[in-house]
Each structure stands twice: as C-alpha cells, then as structure tokens.
Amino acid sequence: MKMAFPTVNARNIIRDIGELNRKLIKSAETLTEVDQVDVGTAPMDLVYQEDKVKLYHYRQEGAVTCRIPVLIVYALVNRQYILDLQPDRSVVRNLLQHGLDLYIVDWDYPTKADMYLTLDDYINGYLDGCVDFIRKNTGHDKINLMGICQGGTFCAMYAAMYPEKVKNLTTLVAPFDFSPNDGLLFAWAKHMNAEALAGTYRVIPGDFLNIGFLMLMPFTLNIRKYVDMVDIVEDKDKLLNFLRMEKWIFDSPGQAGECLKEFIRDFYQGNKLVKGEVKIGGKAVDLKKITMPLLNIYASSDHLVPPSTSKPLNDLVGSTDKSLYEFPGGHIGVFVGSKSQKVLAPFIAKWLHERQDGGSAKKTGLSGVV
Amino acid sequence: VFLARNTEFQYKIYVTGIKAMEKVLEAIAQKIKSGEEIKTFEEFFDLWIDVSEREFFEVFRTEEFSKMQGELLDSSLNVRRHFQKLMELYLFDFPVALRSEMDDLYRTVYDLKKKVRDLEKQLHEVSGKEAVA
Numbered sequence: 240m241k242m243a244f245p246t247v248n249a250r251n252i253i254r255d256i257g258e259l260n261r262k263l264i265k266s267a268e269t270l271t272e273v274d275q276v277d278v279g280t281a282p283m284d285l286v287y288q289e290d291k292v293k294l295y296h297y298r299q300e301g302a303v304t305c306r307i308p309v310l311i312v313y314a315l316v317n318r319q320y321i322l323d324l325q326p327d328r329s330v331v332r333n334l335l336q337h338g339l340d341l342y343i344v345d346w347d348y349p350t351k352a353d354m355y356l357t358l359d360d361y362i363n364g365y366l367d368g369c370v371d372f373i374r375k376n377t378g379h380d381k382i383n384l385m386g387i388c389q390g391g392t393f394c395a396m397y398a399a400m401y402p403e404k405v406k407n408l409t410t411l412v413a414p415f416d417f418s419p420n421d422g423l424l425f426a427w428a429k430h431m432n433a434e435a436l437a438g439t440y441r442v443i444p445g446d447f448l449n450i451g452f453l454m455l456m457p458f459t460l461n462i463r464k465y466v467d468m469v470d471i472v473e474d475k476d477k478l479l480n481f482l483r484m485e486k487w488i489f490d491s492p493g494q495a496g497e498c499l500k501e502f503i504r505d506f507y508q509g510n511k512l513v514k515g516e517v518k519i520g521g522k523a524v525d526l527k528k529i530t531m532p533l534l535n536i537y538a539s540s541d542h543l544v545p546p547s548t549s550k551p552l553n554d555l556v557g558s559t560d561k562s563l564y565e566f567p568g569g570h571i572g573v574f575v576g577s578k579s580q581k582v583l584a585p586f587i588a589k590w591l592h593e594r595q596d597g598g599s600a601k602k603t604g605l606s607g608v609v
Numbered sequence: 610v611f612l613a614r615n616t617e618f619q620y621k622i623y624v625t626g627i628k629a630m631e632k633v634l635e636a637i638a639q640k641i642k643s644g645e646e647i648k649t650f651e652e653f654f655d656l657w658i659d660v661s662e663r664e665f666f667e668v669f670r671t672e673e674f675s676k677m678q679g680e681l682l683d684s685s686l687n688v689r690r691h692f693q694k695l696m697e698l699y700l701f702d703f704p705v706a707l708r709s710e711m712d713d714l715y716r717t718v719y720d721l722k723k724k725v726r727d728l729e730k731q732l733h734e735v736s737g738k739e740a741v742a
Contacts, residue, residue, distance in 0.1 A: 251650075255649055256650065290722070352718065355716060427678060432683045439690050439693075440686075458662040
C-alpha cells in the first residue's frame, strides 16, 4: 500500500514533549502534597451487621422531610462509596440535603470463608435482614429501596418476593434483560465457564473482574486516562478527585464463587429473570408481583449496563405507577457527573417525596419516559 | 491446550493491533492528502487512541472473540486446578491445612450458619404469632 509520508510539525512536537516533562515534574510535587485520598466522608453510623455485611445509617443534619426511609443497595462488584466519592459531588449528601432518611448496605470483602454464599444468602438473608432491621427500628411496614447496578437487579427481585415490605422501588443503571449483546460484558459472559471459574478460585479475585472492565475500553482506560491526568496534576483538588476515582476503580472486592456462578449462569447466560424462571432459595421471582411505584433510571451512553438491558423492566412489572428516566451520560456519570448532582438526585428525592403517602404519578405528571 | 489457546489469543490481539496501526496511518495519510497537517502530538495521540479503540471494539464484540476468550479462560482455570492438586499432593504430609480441607470446613460453617439463621427466623415468626395471640 502506497501511503503519503506523514508530515509533522517538529517544533510543536518538541515543545509538547518539553511541556509534558515540566508537568510530570510538577505532578511529583503535587503528589507529595496529597496526604490521604478520602472517600465516603458523609457521616454515618453502623447500625446492623450480619457476618461481614454491614448496614449504615447516614446522619441527617437537617430535617427529614420524606418519612419513609430509603435503603441504598449497591452491587457486589466495586464499593458503595462511589455514591459519596467526593464531598462536592455526592449523591448521598445531595439526597440528605433533600430531606431523605438514608441507609446503605456495605457488602464488604468476601474471603474464602464466604465462598459458598449464594444469591439466596445475599437477598433472602442479608438484604432481608437489613430491610427488617429498618422496618423494626423506624416503625414503617414498608421502606423505599434504591438499587444500583447489580444492586438494582437484587432490589427488583427482592421487591418481587417481598412486595409487602417495599413502598417504592428505584433502580439505577441496573440490568434486567441480559439477552442483548451490545455491552461487551454481556457478550463475553455468555461464553464463560462459570462452574470452572467458581470451582477454581472459590472467591473470584477483584483484580480478575477489573481486567475485564479495563478491556472494555483498553486504550481509553489504560492509556488516555493517564496521559490526560498530566493536564490536571498541577491542580491539587482535581488530582485528588482523579485519585479518588482511581481508588474506587481498583478497590474491587472478590466475588463469592457460588453467587457469581449463579449470576453468570442464570442471568447472563440463561436470561432467566425476564423469562420468569429465577428461583432464589426456592422462592420464584415473578416480576409481575412488583406492584409498588417504580422509578427505573438508565444512562443513555452506559457501556457497562446498556439501556437495552435496563429499560425492559418497566414492561415486566405489575406496577401502574412506573417511570423510566433517561440520564444523559455514562454509567459512572450517574454517580459523579454534574448532571447527577444538579438534576438526577433532586429528581429522585422529589419522586420519593411525592410517593411517601401512597401518591401516584398521575398527580405529578411524572409517568412514562421522563 | 492452555499454551495453544494463549498463543491464539495473543495472535488475535497482535493482528488487531497491526490492523489498527495501519488504519491510523491511513487516517494520517488521508489528512495529508487533503492538505491537513498533524500539528501537535496531542492531535496524533487522539487519532491513534480513537482509531485503535474502535478497531479493538469491533473485534471484541464478535462471537468469535467471546468464544476464544472463554476457551482461554477455561484452559487457564484447568491449569490452575491441576497446579492446586499438585500442591496438595506435595503438601499432604506437612503439618498445614490443605485448601480442600479448608473448603470442607467452610462448607460446614456455612451450613451451620444457614441452619441457625433459618431457626432464628422460625423462632421469630412463632414468637411474633404468640404475641399477637
């Protein structure tokens, strides 16, 4: 193939390289000024624990204006403090400021002693324990569930099995229909030997999952991100936020083998949830039994949980008050993006406030695609 | 088998990388032909990242790649399992707890915990009913 010889502006490139070196030297100086990469700083109290799983209650410094407590359930993959990654961009702080009474589940880091934990243990055991604790301690028969990513799948299943305990269900960037292959994770998981994976590792290391995540966008996540970092290293605050995100990305708990095996086999490969074939601890999960108000939020450019996997939930539930909300951005933007803080979190708070007394979408005009 | 699968996988990545680089050069040639100039390193860098990312994504999304990756994982797990078995044979006479023994222990603890939790729930339900009565 004949190709024109690329002409380059050598002077500019030499200047760029010089500038890059200057920034790198400066970055070393800025890094020495960073003492601690603090995350999840909103004040909270440990109120319940079963085995390694912990339930935290956030301290509400203002007035609680939404009576029904909200339980936030994050995925088993990665850590829940993404919702409070930096003080000035925190979904948790934002929701607290809007008068919500917040609880959050911390699944912690499973060790080999937890290798036999199943979805039944996580949902019918730990999650149900957390829900019952809140119900008992607040005197509310029903509480609000807010499930994020895989936590959203868990919450939907929980709400289907225990509708009498759930007042309103909110799901954020959560997969329900696992058949589409437009997300690489969904395509790759279909050819994974889940049995061998669980049997060999017992607890699948977080690093194993991280390699998969980094391969989704290998050039952007392994190269561009760090080259771009050079442009912000002179600003201590920006660098600190970059490091907070890095800390979160690589702070990946291992996955209990039995549970991950079930999730890959029955969800990614069998797509049993939408078929109504999932049983958790012998209990059938029929999504039609979700009759409480539903707010299902997906991100338009989500490459981890594509919209095609989230949106179908609204057609599968029995709820009449159901809303589908499109967040303009990606998976992580839902937690730390500026629109998340300015628009999404206030919207969730408003949606929940309007339904604390059994209000319906008809009153507020919030049904359908928002 | 693992070595064969691994070589196959690495070759796929290598070939994709070569193709991606060819496309990067084509894109640069196209710019030059149309009278444009790569003015800064950043411009070249962006082009390289964008074109390469796209090329790899196209390969990663194929059924062929997913299968190849799945087979590589399977064979690497197989190697790992055999290695673990071998280590257990070596360590059998040493005064250390073997992984298979720990697995048994974990299973027992897990089963007992589950039983206790179920019994606690039943007890709670019964005492709740009695209180109502």
